[in-house]
Amino acid sequence: MEKIKIAVDTLGGDYGCEYMMLGISEALAEYDDVDIIVTGKEDEIRKYLTEYKMDESRITIIHASEEITCHDSPVEAIRKKKDSSLVLALNQVKEGNAMACISSGNSGAILAGGQFIVGRAKGVKRTPLAPLIPTLTTPSLLIDCGANVDAKAENLVQFARMGSIYMENIEGVKNPRVGIINIGAEDEKGNALVKETIPLLRECKDINFIGSVESRDIPNGVADVLVCEAFVGNAMLKLYEGVGSMFMAEIKSALMTNFKTKIGAALINKTLKKTLKKYKATDKGGAPLLGLKGLVVKIHGNSKNTEMSSAIAQCRSFIVNDVTGKIVTAFEGGE
Amino acid sequence: MEKIKIAVDTLGGDYGCEYMMLGISEALAEYDDVDIIVTGKEDEIRKYLTEYKMDESRITIIHASEEITCHDSPVEAIRKKKDSSLVLALNQVKEGNAMACISSGNSGAILAGGQFIVGRAKGVKRTPLAPLIPTLTTPSLLIDCGANVDAKAENLVQFARMGSIYMENIEGVKNPRVGIINIGAEDEKGNALVKETIPLLRECKDINFIGSVESRDIPNGVADVLVCEAFVGNAMLKLYEGVGSMFMAEIKSALMTNFKTKIGAALINKTLKKTLKKYKATDKGGAPLLGLKGLVVKIHGNSKNTEMSSAIAQCRSFIVNDVTGKIVTAFEGGE
Numbered sequence: 001m002e003k004i005k006i007a008v009d010t011l012g013g014d015y016g017c018e019y020m021m022l023g024i025s026e027a028l029a030e031y032d033d034v035d036i037i038v039t040g041k042e043d044e045i046r047k048y049l050t051e052y053k054m055d056e057s058r059i060t061i062i063h064a065s066e067e068i069t070c071h072d073s074p075v076e077a078i079r080k081k082k083d084s085s086l087v088l089a090l091n092q093v094k095e096g097n098a099m100a101c102i103s104s105g106n107s108g109a110i111l112a113g114g115q116f117i118v119g120r121a122k123g124v125k126r127t128p129l130a131p132l133i134p135t136l137t138t139p140s141l142l143i144d145c146g147a148n149v150d151a152k153a154e155n156l157v158q159f160a161r162m163g164s165i166y167m168e169n170i171e172g173v174k175n176p177r178v179g180i181i182n183i184g185a186e187d188e189k190g191n192a193l194v195k196e197t198i199p200l201l202r203e204c205k206d207i208n209f210i211g212s213v214e215s216r217d218i219p220n221g222v223a224d225v226l227v228c229e230a231f232v233g234n235a236m237l238k239l240y241e242g243v244g245s246m247f248m249a250e251i252k253s254a255l256m257t258n259f260k261t262k263i264g265a266a267l268i269n270k271t272l273k274k275t276l277k278k279y280k281a282t283d284k285g286g287a288p289l290l291g292l293k294g295l296v297v298k299i300h301g302n303s304k305n306t307e308m309s310s311a312i313a314q315c316r317s318f319i320v321n322d323v324t325g326k327i328v329t330a331f332e333g334g335e
Numbered sequence: 336m337e338k339i340k341i342a343v344d345t346l347g348g349d350y351g352c353e354y355m356m357l358g359i360s361e362a363l364a365e366y367d368d369v370d371i372i373v374t375g376k377e378d379e380i381r382k383y384l385t386e387y388k389m390d391e392s393r394i395t396i397i398h399a400s401e402e403i404t405c406h407d408s409p410v411e412a413i414r415k416k417k418d419s420s421l422v423l424a425l426n427q428v429k430e431g432n433a434m435a436c437i438s439s440g441n442s443g444a445i446l447a448g449g450q451f452i453v454g455r456a457k458g459v460k461r462t463p464l465a466p467l468i469p470t471l472t473t474p475s476l477l478i479d480c481g482a483n484v485d486a487k488a489e490n491l492v493q494f495a496r497m498g499s500i501y502m503e504n505i506e507g508v509k510n511p512r513v514g515i516i517n518i519g520a521e522d523e524k525g526n527a528l529v530k531e532t533i534p535l536l537r538e539c540k541d542i543n544f545i546g547s548v549e550s551r552d553i554p555n556g557v558a559d560v561l562v563c564e565a566f567v568g569n570a571m572l573k574l575y576e577g578v579g580s581m582f583m584a585e586i587k588s589a590l591m592t593n594f595k596t597k598i599g600a601a602l603i604n605k606t607l608k609k610t611l612k613k614y615k616a617t618d619k620g621g622a623p624l625l626g627l628k629g630l631v632v633k634i635h636g637n638s639k640n641t642e643m644s645s646a647i648a649q650c651r652s653f654i655v656n657d658v659t660g661k662i663v664t665a666f667e668g669g670e
Contacts, residue, residue, distance in 0.1 A: 149526035183569040191484035191566045216573035219581035231526045234518040235567050236574050238551035243578040246471055246554035254610035261606045267599030275589035
């Protein structure tokens with residue numbers, strides 16, 4: 001059996017090597033067909049390798065003498081810190097030793113490194129960052145939330161196709177509903193970009209385009225793939241997180257108001273936590289940067305072992321289902 | 336004493352004339368210096384005039400034989416339904432009989448009517464819709480959320496100025512902090528529009544520009560005025576509402592899970608409602624369409640009396656403080 005090789009950058013996240021290694025050990029226990037290439041500080045990695053009793057034959061260690069932090073300028077860091085854990089991990093994909101790479105480090109550097117080091121797949125003009133966002137029903141893929149602002153209509157059409165392929169193959173959604181983020185429901189609404197994109201999407205026979213989606217309806221799960229330009233997507237994604245945190249803070253503070261509310265809080269605590277768990281979405285993997293020659297997955301800076309093992313499962317699924325190959329095939333006709 | 340005259344469209348909202356008239360009666364009781372011009376169905380208006388024992392000398396009734404509904408195409412409706420309650424109310428501002436107009440009707444028609452009927456004030460190039468959004472601290476003005484998509488940098492600079500003047504005069508915020516919505520905190524981040532706008536804002540001596548704001552931080556109340564292009568603003572505003580509703584729905588459903596959580600719910604209900612009340616924001620008036628020759632305020636379609644009386648207070652404050660005059664003065668140098 002040929003092993004699925006995934007590169008993991010253990011530095012750059014808030015919790016350091018320890019939790020990344022724990023996540024790796026969990027994933028290795030679950031998937032026999034996966035091997036991991038780990039980049040980071042060798043002594044640290046070896047320490048947790050022993051501590052978590054991991055099978056050394058399934059781990060390749062690459063020592064990094066440098067680290068890219070959140071204070072580094074992304075493009076400069078990728079160019080200059082050649083021996084950083086992130087660059088080393090991305091190099092593994094570039095050189096074909098790994099098929100995917102996961103990092104919890106500097107977001108901008110991950111995006112820049114994905115494009116500059118791994119490179120775009122054949123036919124892909126822009127590589128969108130596409131996180132899953134939780135809704136009242138099933139999660140939706142918000143594509144693009146990345147650093148490629150000021151996209152053109154043809155880019156948005158590619159995002160729609162890549163998003164559909166991702167949702168079908170990774171999330172198992174049959175005939176995924178594709179909507180475009182707009183300021184109204186009718187086709188004549190929108191800015192110049194959206195008005196130009198809508199007729200192009202209507203022409204695509206390989207996607208299930210359902211028209212415009214107003215962002216008010218996103219939380220109802222009205223579409224599986226939400227297409228938008230990266231500036232809009234980034235603003236919405238961060239607002240989604242921000243408003244979520246705001247409500248959590250308000251509710252917590254309300255529950256701690258007095259003795260009566262504290263008793264109430266004790267009674268509802270378990271159920272409420274269970275209900276709101278999906279908004280933390282630790283088990284959904286990270287945000288994939290799509291359309292590259294290999295897969296690059298960005299996980300949150302505050303990720304722990306569960307996020308890491310989920311991201312490994314996500315990469316495995318991406319590779320097993322040959323999503324990159326399917327994207328390239330889908331774009332062949334359109335070039 | 337010269338009276339402050341405000342035109343109110345009583346049709347087009349979800350709750351009809353009854354609640355609009357109740358809101359008017361409350362505002363008249365509070366403010367001696369305000370008179371109202373009411374447009375709508377005369378017989379209905381007269382009915383509530385009597386029922387709420389209102390002072391007829393302070394009310395002028397203009398009968399409307401037509402009504403613009405949410406199904407009407409905005410621009411067409413404004414052009415063709417000349418005898419609709421909305422067009423009649425806007426005409427009162429155009430003709431100088433009223434200084435402001437309030438409507439809970441078709442949003443697009445209100446925006447179109449404001450521009451086509453009332454018209455832009457001297458020096459104003461675009462008229463932004465600028466609602467206040469609740470945060471963990473004080474509300475922020477999100478400018479523009481309207482229908483004027485694809486704005487230019489010079490428009491965004493005008494929005495920053497108008498927003499500052501509004502927050503200083505209507506909300507009483509001294510030296511309001513102006514931020515621009517961006518995908519990162521640094522000046523080199525952004526799309527082409529934002530990158531072009533930032534240096535222009537840094538040059539403005541009459542505003543307190545604090546730089547880029549990531550939408551994740553909006554709920555923390557990091558800026559008093561949040562400048563953005565209308566497509567982005569509209570997407571964020573609607574998402575804000577949508578995510579709010581989603582959390583309310585999730586919490587309600589969690590609280591109703593079983594006997595234990597229902598008891599808990601009873602204990603926290605009052606406090607939780609009080610905490611979350613500000614997110615309904617019924618007492619903050621409506622969304623002003625700024626930069627017109629008079630003020631046009633759009634209140635939610637589901638507005639009742641409290642929203643109406645707050646919007647009248649908001650219009651009164653706008654007029655007493657001569658916000659339009661201050662905007663015109665601020666723009667004179669820049670033309």
